[in-house]
Every structure is written in C-alpha cells, then in structure tokens.
Amino acid sequence: MERRPIIIIGSGPAGSASALELQRLNPELAGEVLVLEKAHHPRPKVCAGGLIPHSLDCLRQLDVPLSVPNVLAHRARVDVPGRTVEYEGHELCRVVRRDEFDASLVAVCRARGVEVREDEKVTALVREGDGVRVESERGSYHARVVVGADGSGSMVRRELVPAGRECVGKAIMTDVPQDRIDWSGHRAERYDFSFTAVPAGLRGYVWAFPCLIAGRPHANIGVYSVQAAGSGALLYRLLKEELDRLGASGDWPIKSFPIRWYGRSVRIAAPHVLLAGDAAGVDALMGEGISYALEYGRRAAARAANALATSDFSFAAYERDVADSWLGKKLRRLEMSSRLFYGWSSPLWFAIAAKSPRAQEIGIRWYNGVDGWDRRSGWAALAAWWRGTVKATPAQSSVTSKP
Numbered sequence: 001m002e003r004r005p006i007i008i009i010g011s012g013p014a015g016s017a018s019a020l021e022l023q024r025l026n027p028e029l030a031g032e033v034l035v036l037e038k039a040h041h042p043r044p045k046v047c048a049g050g051l052i053p054h055s056l057d058c059l060r061q062l063d064v065p066l067s068v069p070n071v072l073a074h075r076a077r078v079d080v081p082g083r084t085v086e087y088e089g090h091e092l093c094r095v096v097r098r099d100e101f102d103a104s105l106v107a108v109c110r111a112r113g114v115e116v117r118e119d120e121k122v123t124a125l126v127r128e129g130d131g132v133r134v135e136s137e138r139g140s141y142h143a144r145v146v147v148g149a150d151g152s153g154s155m156v157r158r159e160l161v162p163a164g165r166e167c168v169g170k171a172i173m174t175d176v177p178q179d180r181i182d183w184s185g186h187r188a189e190r191y192d193f194s195f196t197a198v199p200a201g202l203r204g205y206v207w208a209f210p211c212l213i214a215g216r217p218h219a220n221i222g223v224y225s226v227q228a229a230g231s232g233a234l235l236y237r238l239l240k241e242e243l244d245r246l247g248a249s250g251d252w253p254i255k256s257f258p259i260r261w262y263g264r265s266v267r268i269a270a271p272h273v274l275l276a277g278d279a280a281g282v283d284a285l286m287g288e289g290i291s292y293a294l295e296y297g298r299r300a301a302a303r304a305a306n307a308l309a310t311s312d313f314s315f316a317a318y319e320r321d322v323a324d325s326w327l328g329k330k331l332r333r334l335e336m337s338s339r340l341f342y343g344w345s346s347p348l349w350f351a352i353a354a355k356s357p358r359a360q361e362i363g364i365r366w367y368n369g370v371d372g373w374d375r376r377s378g379w380a381a382l383a384a385w386w387r388g389t390v391k392a393t394p395a396q397s398s399v400t401s402k403p
C-alpha cells in the first residue's frame with residue numbers, strides 16, 4: 001500500500017486548484033500530493049465554460065495564466081417575463097471549452113511538481129487508522145487527508161461524509177456551429193439568459209453562450225433547473241423550443257449533468273476528509289461552479305496543509321470556515337435568490353431587477369465578484385443603491401418592454 005499525506009480525488013478545477021494551492025503554500029508538499037483522476041485529459045466535461053471575473057481572479061491568485069482559446073462576452077441580453085434588458089459593461093465572462101481548460105490546469109500542476117495519475121478511477125474508500133484507505137482500479141493507498149474534488153456525484157461525499165441536505169440541480173446543453181444558427185451573440189460578444197419560462201414552471205433559465213470549438217465559432221445553448229428531480233422533460237422541451245426559435249432545429253447531441261449546490265445544512269467535511277467544488281456544492285441560482293471550485297480548492301488546501309502541520313484532522317473548522325466566510329454567505333444568498341426568483345414571488349423580483357439599472361449594476365458586480373462586491377454586506381449594497389454611488393450609464397443598460 002502506498003502512503004501519501006494528501007490524496008486529491010478528481011482533477012477538475014477544484015482538484016487542480018487544491019493541488020496548486022498546496023504547492024503554493026508549501027512547495028515541498030507538491031511532490032507528496034497525489035491526484036487520482038478516472039478520465040484522461042483532455043477529457044470531455046458537460047459545461048458551458050463561462051469564467052466569470054472571479055474565476056479569473058482565482059487563476060491570477062494561483063499564478064495560472066488563462067492559456068486556452070476563449071471568447072469574451074462583455075454584453076448580456078436578459079429576457080425576463082415582459083421585458084428584455086440589454087447590458088453592456090466590464091468584462092462579464094470568458095468562455096472556454098472545459099476539456100482544454102481543465103487539461104491546461106493539470107499541465108500546470110504537473111509543471112509544478114504535482115503527480116497526477118489519470119485513467120485511475122477510485123473504487124472504494126474506507127476510514128482506516130489515522131486516515132483513509134483509497135482503493136483504485138490500479139492500486140491501494142493510505143492518505144492522512146482526502147480531498148474529494150470528484151464532482152457532483154462525489155463518491156468521497158457518499159462514502160465518507162455524513163449525509164446532509166441533498167441539493168441537486170440539473171443542466172442540459174448542446175453546441176451548434178455559428179453558421180447553422182440565427183444568433184447574433186458571437187458578433188456582438190454577448191451572452192443571453194432567458195428567464196421567461198419561470199412562469200411556466202422552470203426554476204431556472206435558458207442560456208446561449210458564444211464559444212470556439214476547434215477554432216470554429218459555435219453557440220452553446222442550454223437550460224438549467226435548480227431542481228433536478230422531475231425537471232428532465234421540461235428541460236428537453238425548452239431546449240428544443242430554443243433551438244427552433246434560433247433556427248437551429250435538428251438532431252444536435254444533447255448532454256445533461258447534475259449540479260450540486262450549497263445551502264444551509266450541507267455537509268462538506270468529516271475527519272480526514274474535505275470536499276471541494278461540485279462535491280461540496282456551488283451556486284443554486286445560476287449553476288455557476290468554476291469560480292467556486294477554484295475557491296473551495298484554495299480553502300481545502302489551506303486546511304489540509306494546516307492539518308499536516310498541527311496533526312488535527314477533524315476538519316470541523318473547514319465547515320465553519322466556509323459557512324462563515326463571504327463564500328458561504330454568497331452561496332447562501334444565491335440559494336435564497338433562487339427561492340425568490342424561481343418561487344411564487346418571482347414577478348416582483350424580476351420587475352425590480354429589470355426596472356433599476358443601479359440594481360442591475362450592483363447585482364452583476366456582486367455576482368461576478370468584481371471589485372470585492374461579493375464580500376460586502378447586503379446593507380452596503382442597499383446603501384450604494386439608495387445613494388446612487390454605483391451608477392449605470394445609459395449605454396450600460398436599456399430595457400425594452402414586451403407587449
């Protein structure tokens with residue numbers, strides 16, 4: 001049996017960020033950390049690939065350049081019941097392809113001395129002695145710390161973390177070449193969100209993102225629901241309708257994947273075990289998860305390094321850390337927003353959001369984590385809105401009412 005102080009299971013953004021932060025905190029640890037990945041990079045990942053500004057900040061903090069092809073979106077078109085809001089502002093998003101992006105992060109891990117073993121699926125996990133026994137298709141290991149960065153279906157979570165509240169959403173998507181769809185998003189450097197199906201029962205939205213696949217412009221079209229259970233038929237119907245609307249009807253391969261989100265009473269740690277990324281839970285409102293995967297990874301790494309230094313592997317402090325930090329607060333606010341925007345009071349909240357350019361500006365900065373807005377209190381945001389200290393210029397936002 002091979003003994004390692006830390007084994008990270010999964011090499012998506014959460015796993016790579018955990019490894020990179022461990023290396024940053026203690027370069028000597030890099031050679032002792034092992035990452036186990038069941039797939040082989042570049043591996044496919046069902047994801048629209050939108051990196052909000054906070055994801056880019058996390059990459060900067062990890063000293064990782066964005067080295068893969070990406071498409072900038074600095075405009076947004078948001079349809080809410082009865083209105084369309086056009087927004088133009090700072091950089092809203094960079095859209096990458098996840099196979100390329102995740103492979104680039106793994107390459108940086110390796111370049112910094114972290115061992116990543118691919119094609120090695122973890123098949124069993126048992127708490128044993130002063131750590132966890134990890135069985136994979138290729139070997140047997142013992143780790144003092146296991147970081148579960150194995151995505152929304154996390155085996156680490158199922159096997160080693162006490163059951164908490166189950167919070168699972170779902171998203172489906174397809175990619176259509178730009179020359180087969182009547183959509184201006186690419187040319188306009190814009191992404192589109194539509195919440196118009198909320199009154200019809202969708203607890204989520206439809207999106208269109210510009211992206212590049214093998215250098216060729218495509219539209220990534222998808223539908224998200226905060227509630228996975230029972231949403232399948234509605235998601236598929238709405239995606240088909242959106243493709244028809246955009247003149248892209250046809251047999252485009254549709255892929256679907258669950259998104260686990262964070263909320264109150266969600267468990268993310270146990271003795272010798274830390275969860276990160278989708279395994280822990282991300283944004284309930286929009287299903288955005290890459291920035292959170294990177295954030296969790298950095299925090300899990302700090303806790304793991306601290307545990308090795310202090311021999312305290314209880315990790316109760318990690319749950320508190322996340323819950324009490326701006327990260328936990330932001331994720332809980334996103335959960336609350338999902339209840340407001342997708343629940344019975346949604347007409348009120350959409351009307352407020354669509355009517356006030358100031359509220360839009362503050363909301364977008366908060367959501368994207370621009371200038372530390374997501375670390376400010378709700379009162380600070382309200383005060384800024386009331387006093388008008390955050391201004392949206394007329395070019396930034398315009399609203400069209402629909403009959």
Ligand SMILES: Cc1cc2nc3c(=O)[nH]c(=O)nc-3n(C[C@H](O)[C@H](O)[C@H](O)COP(=O)(O)OP(=O)(O)OC[C@H]3O[C@@H](n4cnc5c(N)ncnc54)[C@H](O)[C@@H]3O)c2cc1C
Binds near residue numbers: 036050149287
């Ligand atoms: C349709 C869709 C669209 C999305 N669009 C966006 C978006 O535009 N922007 C955004 O920020 N987020 C988006 N998300 C969410 C985002 O994809 C996730 O939040 C993000 O991938 C989480 O990263 P992660 O590292 O936690 O998990 P993952 O990226 O899922 O990585 C987990 C890794 O663990 C490996 N693994 C799993 N089990 C094992 C095992 N037993 N042994 C070894 N390895 C294992 C997997 O192979 C995988 O490589 C979208 C999700 C979906 C479904």
